[in-house]
Amino acid sequence: MRRESTPSELEARGEAFAALGDMTRAEQYFVAALKAGGEPGALVRRLVAVCVADGRYPVALEYAEDYLRNHPNDADVRYVTATVRAALGDVEGARQSLRSVLASRPELVDAHYALAIIERDGGDAMAADEQFRHYLRLSPNGPRAEVARANLMQSVPQ
Numbered sequence: 433m434r435r436e437s438t439p440s441e442l443e444a445r446g447e448a449f450a451a452l453g454d455m456t457r458a459e460q461y462f463v464a465a466l467k468a469g470g471e472p473g474a475l476v477r478r479l480v481a482v483c484v485a486d487g488r489y490p491v492a493l494e495y496a497e498d499y500l501r502n503h504p505n506d507a508d509v510r511y512v513t514a515t516v517r518a519a520l521g522d523v524e525g526a527r528q529s530l531r532s533v534l535a536s537r538p539e540l541v542d543a544h545y546a547l548a549i550i551e552r553d554g555g556d557a558m559a560a561d562e563q564f565r566h567y568l569r570l571s572p573n574g575p576r577a578e579v580a581r582a583n584l585m586q587s588v589p590q
Contacts, residue, residue, distance in 0.1 A: 446465060450485075458478075458484075462479045465582070476498075480497045480509070489519050493520065494515045511529070511530070514546065515546060530550065541567055544563045547559075561584055568584075
């Protein structure tokens with residue numbers, strides 16, 4: 433790693449190891465690229481991706497949250513944080529993160545769908561219905577449109 437000292441060289445090595453499936457080594461190179469002054473947004477996204485691919489969700493969440501402390505308006509990383517939180521069973525944290533994402537990026541269809549699923553699974557049919565309808569307005573023929581339509585309420589519960 434000492435020979436490959438520029439952020440771009442370190443990042444390239446990280447990508448090479450990720451392509452080989454060595455996510456731990458890829459993570460090490462991406463961290464080194466960050467420390468060498470690489471672009472934080474892109475590198476954190478790659479760090480989160482390799483940690484998730486390796487099943488290390490808590491580590492992925494830690495990288496994302498550290499980044500968000502300095503870049504709180506990055507809705508894409510906040511969305512990924514929400515999905516990782518959901519995978520870890522932190523439903524309330526995922527819900528809050530998704531609502532934050534949608535406050536700044538209401539056009540993000542995947543966030544509407546993810547929030548709809550969380551609300552549905554949490555028993556809030558009205559909130560789920562609202563999010564499924566947002567998803568369908570934005571992506572009527574999207575990859576999850578059939579599931580969203582199947583989850584719409586036919587009438588308002590009493």
